[in-house]
Amino acid sequence: MKAYKGKSVFGGIAIGKIQVFGRGEKQVERAKTENTEAEIRRYRQATKEAVIQLKALYKKALREVGEDCAAIFEIHQMLLQDGSYRESIEHIIQTQQASAEYAVARTGDHFARMFASMEDDYMRVRAADVKDISRRLHSVLQGGEEDKYSLKEPVIIVAEDLAPSEIARFDRDMALAFVTVHGSPDSHTAILARNMGIPALVGAGLSLDDAMDGKQGIVDGTDGIFYVEPDGETMGRMRQAGQEELQKKAFLQTLKGKENSTLDGQNILLHANIGNMRDLADALQNDAGGIGLFRSEFIYLEREDFPTEEEQFRIYRAVAEAMGKKRVIIRTLDIGADKQCGYFRMEKEENPAMGCRGVRLCLTRQEIFMTQLRALFRASVFGEIAIMYPMITSVWEVRKIKEITEEVKAQLRARGTAYGEPEQGIMIETPAAAIISDQLAGEVDFFSIGTNDLTQYLLAVDRQNTALDAFRDPHHPAVLRMIETVVENAHRAGIWAGICGELGADPELIRDFLAMGVDELSVSPGRILPVRKIILETDVSGYKNEWGKSRTSG
């Protein structure tokens, strides 16, 4: 047995087979074939199988994320069967007596380069699709291996690291747990894993070894330990711990439908953070009082091309309708920093966390922003949508956004399209915004404090950099004082203030947040009921705040 310590992202115990997830591209060797006719037949058969896989993926995506997001799998089917792609592969097999694998790899590279050099944006993004279908064909030729994100059985996924766009593609019903060698608990990858509500560890001190693949493993998400080939004693202990977890979960279920009221009668709203429709189902399942943060950038990250206004409208409308009278705060896209999206073709930046992300990108590339705003204003007719803008630092940005939203409404009026008047708020996640929150409060309907970025920028500690763990202190008095100031400024101006960063679910701070008068906590769906339990057991009366003092020993 081997045991590795990692940082817990989400608690719970998972026991199952390990699947090592590698993302390295293999170089395809040139292999000669004598029988070119047989090789062409092999290639044609592989195409048929790949089309069957894509049809199944289309159906799955249709069920889980809707028609608009599923459409990519139809495009892939068309590309696979495209005449010039097929001719190129068969030509290479015939003239170079090459293997089908080699011909597919060469054609894939060649077509991807050709698409990438095109003027038209739509055609340029097809480069990634051609690479994708060529990889799929190659894996079918190599023995029917499927899309690397589609899991055939329940497994513990172990990887060097996972990008946010990768973790979002795994089959949720089959992923038992995640373990990554790199990554920090505040990264978006970790946030996504947390939203999935399954045990997850990052920064696990192991050297990734393919030999681990297929072996039995245990992820103890609560204590942050990953066991490989556990011995009998550990297995027994973990099974017991798993049983206890189940009992705790069963108790939490009994809290559904209860008010979020402290023992002394103070109430707070408890909402969910989501990134897609699947998270929405988890939010409803966990009795969320509303959606406090829909990270809309995941709509962009989970696809290969810009979502159209219509596609976005359908998603936002579906969320609003599913939540009925409950408020749904949709944050406009916060692309940039660790959330990179190839088809945005962003300039490489020395320091992307301080670069063109969030509202800066939206104000720089207004067409993308306006498309999203049109979809949001239209969808707000169908429910209680509120719009929230990320990465604000200045009053002028909010005023500029107002000008743009007025223009968007004028466009919709000119088209004769109905739209609503959603509440509009901002994220307070930069020190600048927190410090001038008294001025900003007069401009908007609400504040939501993004403690992940606020901590990163206040303490000058990169949220991705695990080497700085000793310096990352989300309980730092500077962070807590800042939250208190923002809440006070909001209330003074007659608006409400919530917290949607990960700190909102920190069991040690919930009493402080209640004492500060925070109006809403928005947390990952799996944390709603545990946070409710704490609220129900808390008495805030006479509580003397401690947040002016450092709680850490240093």
Ligand code: PEP
């Ligand atoms: C935050 O910064 O706290 C936040 C909620 O936004 P994100 O984690 O998506 O940057």
Ligand code: MG
């Ligand atoms: Mg943020």
